[in-house]
Amino acid sequence: MVFKQELKWNFKSLLIWSVILGGLVFLMMQIYPDFAKQQGNLEALLEAYPEGIKKAFNMDQLSLGTVLGFYAIEGYMLITLIGSIYVVLLSGNMLAKEEGEKTIEFLLSKPISRTSLVTQKMLVIVVNVILFNLFVSLINLTGFMIVDDGTFEFYPFVLMSIAPILLHLTFASIAFLLSSIFRKGRQILSITVGLVFITYFLQVISSVSDKLENLKYMSPFVYVDAADIITNESIKGLYLVIMFAVMIICTISTYWYYRKKDIAV
Amino acid sequence: MKAIEMDHLTKYYGKHQAVSDLTFSVDEGEVYGFIGPNGAGKSTTIRTLLNFIFPTSGSAKIFGKDIVTQSTVIKQEVGYLPSEVHFYENMKVKELLHYSAGFYHNKSYKKRMNELTERLDLDVHKKFEDLSFGNRKKVGIVQALLHEPRLLIMDEPTGGLDPLMQHTFFDLLMEEKKKGVTIFFSSHILSEVQKMCDRVAIIKEGKLIANDTIENLTKNQFKKVTILLSEGQTLNLNVDGIIQQEQLGLMLTILFRGDIHELINALSKEDYRDVVIEEPSLDEIFMHFYETENGGVEVGL
Numbered sequence: 033m034v035f036k037q038e039l040k041w042n043f044k045s046l047l048i049w050s051v052i053l054g055g056l057v058f059l060m061m062q063i064y065p066d067f068a069k070q071q072g073n074l075e076a077l078l079e080a081y082p083e084g085i086k087k088a089f090n091m092d093q094l095s096l097g098t099v100l101g102f103y104a105i106e107g108y109m110l111i112t113l114i115g116s117i118y119v120v121l122l123s124g125n126m127l128a129k130e131e132g133e134k135t136i137e138f139l140l141s142k143p144i145s146r147t148s149l150v151t152q153k154m155l156v157i158v159v160n161v162i163l164f165n166l167f168v169s170l171i172n173l174t175g176f177m178i179v180d181d182g183t184f185e186f187y188p189f190v191l192m193s194i195a196p197i198l199l200h201l202t203f204a205s206i207a208f209l210l211s212s213i214f215r216k217g218r219q220i221l222s223i224t225v226g227l228v229f230i231t232y233f234l235q236v237i238s239s240v241s242d243k244l245e246n247l248k249y250m251s252p253f254v255y256v257d258a259a260d261i262i263t264n265e266s267i268k269g270l271y272l273v274i275m276f277a278v279m280i281i282c283t284i285s286t287y288w289y290y291r292k293k294d295i296a297v
Numbered sequence: 298m299k300a301i302e303m304d305h306l307t308k309y310y311g312k313h314q315a316v317s318d319l320t321f322s323v324d325e326g327e328v329y330g331f332i333g334p335n336g337a338g339k340s341t342t343i344r345t346l347l348n349f350i351f352p353t354s355g356s357a358k359i360f361g362k363d364i365v366t367q368s369t370v371i372k373q374e375v376g377y378l379p380s381e382v383h384f385y386e387n388m389k390v391k392e393l394l395h396y397s398a399g400f401y402h403n404k405s406y407k408k409r410m411n412e413l414t415e416r417l418d419l420d421v422h423k424k425f426e427d428l429s430f431g432n433r434k435k436v437g438i439v440q441a442l443l444h445e446p447r448l449l450i451m452d453e454p455t456g457g458l459d460p461l462m463q464h465t466f467f468d469l470l471m472e473e474k475k476k477g478v479t480i481f482f483s484s485h486i487l488s489e490v491q492k493m494c495d496r497v498a499i500i501k502e503g504k505l506i507a508n509d510t511i512e513n514l515t516k517n518q519f520k521k522v523t524i525l526l527s528e529g530q531t532l533n534l535n536v537d538g539i540i541q542q543e544q545l546g547l548m549l550t551i552l553f554r555g556d557i558h559e560l561i562n563a564l565s566k567e568d569y570r571d572v573v574i575e576e577p578s579l580d581e582i583f584m585h586f587y588e589t590e591n592g593g594v595e596v597g598l
Contacts, residue, residue, distance in 0.1 A: 033399045134383035138440075140349050141377035142400035145369045294310075294350040296341075297383070 035152040054171030057107040061175035071097040093259040098183035104258035120224035123207035134297040169193040195256035205282035212290040300479035305355035315341040317503040330494035331483040338503040339483035376441035380453035391421040401444040451482035521577040522551040
């Protein structure tokens with residue numbers, strides 16, 4: 033019941049976020065042919081960029097002259113960063129809104145266990161994250177097909193579509209845990225959106241400065257770095273382990289906490 | 298089988314003791330009033346019974362099932378009406394009622410839904426954000442009754458209903474009672490408790506101070522004695538069982554619980570103009586429980 037109802041409630045915002053983000057990337061890709069044509073000039077121009085900036089945007093490893101390279105530099109950040117914001121907004125509210133709006137009293141008086149309530153709400157998040165990425169990737173793919181000049185490769189594209197799902201689920205599990213603990217959506221919102229931005233800047237800093245390179249372990253954005261994916265055609269095992277570990281720990285903690293929580297509204 | 302059975306049920310919020318050592322039971326088919334002022338622990342007890350919060354110690358059973366470990370099974374047979382009804386603001390009444398009904402095994406609710414909404418004069422096509430407090434309460438009533446529960450738990454059920462609606466609501470409850478439904482509700486409006494209930498429990502600062510049938514509470518145990526004195530006369534009776542003695546002008550009011558003969562004997566030695574001995578209302582008994590210092594009365598009810 034809860035699963036179906038929540039899917040229904042969240043579907044409109046899922047569509048809006050997918051269409052806007054997918055649409056942005058789609059439009060962005062439309063300027064790729066112009067870039068590719070003048071690639072010679074462009075690379076000369078980029079040479080003039082400070083090293084730091086090039087590193088920060090992966091321009092030292094990627095080429096603006098391939099479809100995916102262009103996407104990785106210009107569009108991928110939108111999906112990972114802005115997508116993560118969408119996901120923490122969704123998950124951070126998922127349980128807390130029931131307490132905030134005091135509707136939890138209604139739900140808990142129904143014959144549904146807390147375990148089932150958490151499971152159903154979690155499934156809603158997983159389904160929304162996957163659908164969101166699927167929609168965006170499909171829109172992206174259409175965009176890539178239109179501008180493809182023969183440089184498009186399918187396998188890295190698939191990886192670059194899956195990696196954000198893992199990133200999003202990692203953030204979602206953290207936000208969901210907070211959602212089970214706090215009652216006010218606003219608190220969770222500030223913590224999780226803050227977390228997304230801070231870890232994003234950690235990624236930027238860790239790629240620019242060699243001294244601070246170890247910060248990269250602190251940022252999920254590094255785990256799904258587009259340059260790594262395109263160059264190695266894989267996501268590093270260690271990073272996968274970290275992401276799954278965060279998801280599992282957060283999920284178990286959510287169940288553990290919520291099943292014993294005193295919920296008095 | 299008992300509908301509700303509490304066994305030393307205790308709930309602390311941090312160090313604050315909200316409910317302490319409650320032991321009493323509600324028989325199946327009974328209408329049971331749970332009375333006490335705001336903050337006495339009525340809602341806390343109800344929320345513990347429904348497992349919104351967990352008991353600090355002690356336990357309770359509903360239809361023989363443990364309220365913590367078997368809460369989900371219990372709720373198939375329980376209808377709950379909260380004191381303040383909160384629903385999803387952008388949902389229509391109809392959607393919510395279908396949503397609510399979807400959680401229960403009992404799927405033949407549509408006819409009942411139409412009956413109930415009609416009797417309570419509820420427009421099911423409205424959204425919650427457009428509903429008044431009273432109308433929200435009506436939705437609360439319908440969703441509590443819709444799946445034909447065996448036990449109704451209600452927290453301050455009549456708040457927000459106009460007198461006409463209260464009447465309809467009591468009619469509905471009486472019909473449920475006839476079907477054998479157990480009704481457990483908290484209230485601080487004693488006239489409605491007196492009208493409806495078979496038995497009551499009185500709770501004060503989280504502790505149970507009385508638990509009996511209304512009849513016993515009002516008839517057998519307490520007498521309200523009003524004595525009209527002569528001009529300038531004061532009277533101070535000293536008889537075992539006088540709980541409260543108050544003189545206002547020429548009027549001496551006594552709340553008495555004990556052997557009435559002793560009182561009459563004592564009175565016969567005194568001089569007075571008139572005497573009335575009557576049963577006190579539930580209000581007076583209640584007020585007595587609450588006004589007495591230190592929990593007062595060692596009435597082993």
